[in-house]
Amino acid sequence: MSTFTATQAPIGQQVGSLLATSTPHTSPPSHKHRLKHTRATAHVPNRAAHFDTSLSITARKYLQTYGLTPPRAESYEVQKTRCLAQLALKTTPIEKFLYLSTLRYNNVHLFYRLLTDHFTELTPLVYTPTVGEACQRWSEIYQQPEGMYLSFEDRGHLSGIIQNWPQGNVEITVVTDGSRILGLGDLGVGGMGIPIGKLALYTGCAGIRPEVTLPLTVDLGTSNKALQADPLYMGSHRDKVTPEEEREFLDELMAALKERWPDIVIQFEDWKNPFPSLERYRQDYAMFNDDIQGTGAVIMGGIIGAVKQSGVATRDHRAVFLGAGSAGVGVAKQIVDYFIHEGMTEEEAKSRFWLVDSKGLVTQDRGDKLAEHKTYFSRTDNNGQQFQTLDEVIEYVKPTILMGLSTIGGAFTPDILQKMATWNERPIIFALSNPSSKSECTFEEAITHTDGRALFASGSPFQPYAYKDKIYHPGQGNNMYVFPGIGLGTILSKAVQVTPNMIYASGEALPTMITEEEKQISLFYPCIARIRDVSARVALHVIRAAQKDNVDRLHHLREMNDESLEAWIKDKMYDPHQETKEIENEIRELVDDLAASPKL
């Protein structure tokens, strides 16, 4: 029917020939004809969205892609059926991970449509646990650039190199040095899977547009000897730089990022020693550390619900933490804040925590020099006694809460779980280490060894479990419940800092999203399928806290009531289902404009 064929002709001529099939006009489009909704995303080749097989014939002609894709303009349902069938053909999780990465690269909106519709099934393939294996094998499975890699060798030139990023309007970055990836240790530049994956969740959960996200990995060397010896390893094969060198590099990096994108939100992720940078930059940048603060907030959010369900008064809880690293201390401090909100003094709140590291109970008189972040929780009431194993500590404390942030898979043995069930009607068991292989116990173990009474959450997902004629549902206390909303709230309010109150507010928002049905089945995290609504609610609370702390810059949001502000937030969220429609609408308008314009 049409006489149009795809050529390399300028777009004006294309529109001219397109219109020639129906009208005689040949007016060239003006600058306003540059399409907003077909902007290149930085992770995907230019014009990737132009090849979407659901685009109409008219749109294809306008975009000069007519003839470059199979003829039929198909529905999303058909696209989805094909993608899911292709995914099903992949047999291992890593193959599925690669398939989904390639889909994101080739058709970003279709990828996010699928992710949004099948969030519960696809997230474990896009993120933890599969992302852990992907990071371990990064230099073997690498296929395409999806973020920026900056090296220690580049110091002095970071500002210039950052100009190479093709996207002018970055709003958020996740940055790692790969030195502590999940519970898997130093994976060097292989850690890039984490910024890519976390930012995919920013988009999938909080509707931050994919093209405004920047996955960033800094190569500061690696302490991983196996990687250094691996000829395929794609990072520098040098040893890790010193902490002073790291600090100088980061000073330059932070300034360079802000210079190019003054409003950028910066999330630090999976650094071996994350405390110095958090302290150093939190005042001057809109930055936060997800492992300390995001984990802290999400677990606090879960604990608020679990404590209520336990039937034990807040002040009577005793928490043993296995793991006293960044996440362990971050979580404990955040729960201290919650206990203080509930009316305890700081001293009282702090005294409810017993932290255990590789040397046993953290006490002041243990005889080793404690890392600075551990001293806050070091016990002084142990009467000179030292407890070396988790078993000894729990016998001594008889905790109501057992928290695992140790990266030691299986550390909560059947015996330990059984003891928790003897001392408590509803023992609170959080096995939070990632990925699943590092979880301190599985959901099945927690249920079996507590006779179904555990109030359980894990970091990585577990399946529901049938035990004695009842189906039990695991809670997943993963950071993904809060960090996307923290980022979204910070971006939307144009906050200049991410304050402790904003972090607290993100955790406090979670219990407000739990339904009665969820409470009935002992869940204290909302169903993950509602993650977009949850993220909007988190963003609302984060914005309110930013306003109270006076760090917001979009002051007119202060005038809105909660309901209108939440609706406004949702309206701002990227909706992948709308994208191809938007492209179609824009093209239709352009074509109509041209048809209506006077003849030359």
Ligand SMILES: O=C([O-])CC(=O)C(=O)O
């Ligand atoms: O990524 C996750 O799932 C949680 C997290 O930050 C970590 O384990 O480092």
Ligand SMILES: [Mg+2]
């Ligand atoms: Mg992390």
